[in-house]
Amino acid sequence: MGIIRKTESVEILLNEFQDTETALSTVELITRLGKFMNKTTIYRILEKLEDDGILHSFIGFDGVKRFARCKSCSKSNHSDVHPHFQCISCGKSECLDIEVNIPDMSNREVLFSQLLIKGKCDLCMV
Amino acid sequence: MGIIRKTESVEILLNEFQDTETALSTVELITRLGKFMNKTTIYRILEKLEDDGILHSFIGFDGVKRFARCKSCSKSNHSDVHPHFQCISCGKSECLDIEVNIPDMSNREVLFSQLLIKGKCDLCMV
DNA sequence: CTTACATTTGCAACTAAGTTGCATTAATAA
């Protein structure tokens, strides 16, 4: 079930993803937006936005779900197979604009894949 | 801190990983071995075995940690960068013996990466 | 074989992420 109504909560949430390729964890969003809306609402809206192909998600190395804006996804085709990068210094995680070629597999049907990279981002490399 | 003593619990746990490339989730291990040892013990032994380079772990699409045998890891070098496959039909997840070449990145320091693939395994493809 | 002592274990209580049911509130079409 996707978004049907453009409510205030939806707009506030979408605003957080404006003009950025940074991925935000649910936890992060709850601390940021907790005064504007309930955490349940945050979880529910994120789920709907993902269904609609507006956001995509991945599980970080800490097991916490993160969301980021989609570039070329649709309701039917969540094909955002770019890698995600997580910085061990500042904790920031972001989408990488790099093509990943999934190894060919004869005896398995690949439906989705995600590459997660851990390291130091440009600002933390020193 | 790695394994110091070869206790009964350690042996029972290691047995589960014998002769298989299948990855087991902590939850799965707790249901299997819960009658032999406490879940805290399971968590602690798994952590130690990972420290020792005997097991390696990854977080599945469901956010649950999974463990599998290492082939060429050591205490210092946990370089098991093979992809992991998770079947959406039977739920089984396993290590894949495939090389993954991580895309070159000029402005980031890559320390670790994991490729997670979702699909149907050979038995569930039909 | 026995002792001594450090490591492991079990237990219970806790934390933190995420979910559910239900009554209330708000958006939208008529």
Add this chain to the structure above:
DNA sequence: TTATTAATGCAACTTAGTTGCAAATGTAAG
């Protein structure tokens, strides 16, 4: 403007994983 249906808040719950501490057990030295 109202009726209807979706969205929200709240509280209570579930589940994965963690912590502190006392009791049990493995191991090396005698």
